[in-house]
């Protein structure tokens with residue numbers, strides 16, 4: 001076995017790295033990196049391999065990816081209630097998709113590490129005062145004061161600890177009985193009466209119950225129903241953090257970023273000659289890359305060459321985020337040429353990031369109908385080309401926030417102020433998330 005050198009996790013340092021904070025004190029950053037390097041891994045490399053295999057099934061058209069969670073996790077939201085609500089929503093969506101679309105669903109949270117945000121502008125001005133923009137709790141505070149907005153590397157350690165606490169609870173919920181499919185009704189208890197999507201879910205949960213009772217009566221009560229496989233993911237944005245958590249796996253001698261099972265490179269940091277792609281090329285985790293409307297075929301093919309030279313199904317996922325008005329125009333050529341190149345990438349639709357607009361009230365928001373329309377366009381394109389629509393990647397929360405407009409339990413523009421809690425981009429609330437899962441399941445079945 002030829003073991004990788006830990007130094008290859010640092011080759012990105014020679015290249016331009018977009019969207020990195022301007023840490024005021026380099027010495028303090030160095031101390032933090034040294035501490036992070038001494039911390040235990042958050043995930044086990046073998047789990048990353050397992051997820052790569054699962055993503056291989058997605059790439060081959062045998063499974064569907066459900067990836068979702070907060071736009072930006074926040075340190076003060078690391079509580080049992082928030083984590084449970086998010087997991088519950090994802091489990092409900094997973095149950096809807098698995099049962100109604102009859103497809104194995106790979107469940108991956110934007111969770112336990114999604115603390116860093118790329119921004120359009122480096123600064124924000126309010127009432128004539130200009131301060132650094134908020135870049136996520138891993139970098140600075142949301143509050144609009146010079147103290148809060150100054151990047152503080154100690155926050156990277158808080159990110160590690162917040163991720164560890166979150167992952168610990170997620171693991172407990174996934175394997176300790178809460179995620180048992182026999183709980184399919186319990187996940188809905190506080191929700192069912194008040195909302196149309198909750199009622200629709202309840203009817204589906206009854207069908208699942210009946211199916212399970214039938215299986216039990218036939219003498220099968222599979223262990224698989226008692227726990228759920230759930231993985232963590234986040235954008236690999238702050239490279240000092242990600243490389244400090246990159247380790248040589250003792251089994252294989254390969255490098256893994258053990259800050260999460262899957263990491264993705266965002267639309268603003270996927271420069272082919274940039275530090276983020278170099279970093280991602282060195283690690284063995286399953287990797288996602290966001291592809292926005294300006295992505296060219298050449299970009300996609302070069303990314304494959306850099307990140308998946310072995311053409312290994314499951315290694316590379318293209319998460320497209322074109323916008324509802326562009327997807328039918330931009331996606332076909334990409335999918336067609338990538339498929340013709342012989343690559344086995346998974347195609348996943350992020351229907352959120354191309355559909356953001358500012359409401360008259362100043363709230364950043366998204367229309368549920370645009371989100372749905374982008375997913376529809378994604379399915380249409382894949383149907384037309386005979387390729388597999390591999391999954392969805394959504395910003396959502398398990399709480400009843402009012403951040404996106406529309407949905408079955410309709411949120412109007414005038415409602416946005418009621419419970420607008422996101423620190424960055426607007427998320428689907430629980431009811432909108434479930435609506436989406438039902439509609440996507442229907443599209444999948446028709447496909």
Ligand SMILES: O=C[C@H](O)[C@H](O)COP(=O)(O)O
Nearest residue numbers: 071117118119120121424425
């Ligand atoms: O989540 C994605 C980006 O961080 C976000 O859309 C950037 O938002 P901004 O344009 O307000 O900086």
Ligand SMILES: C=C(OP(=O)(O)O)C(=O)O
Nearest residue numbers: 118266267268290321353
């Ligand atoms: C920043 C994000 O998306 P994108 O890179 O697609 O803009 C995100 O998913 O948080």
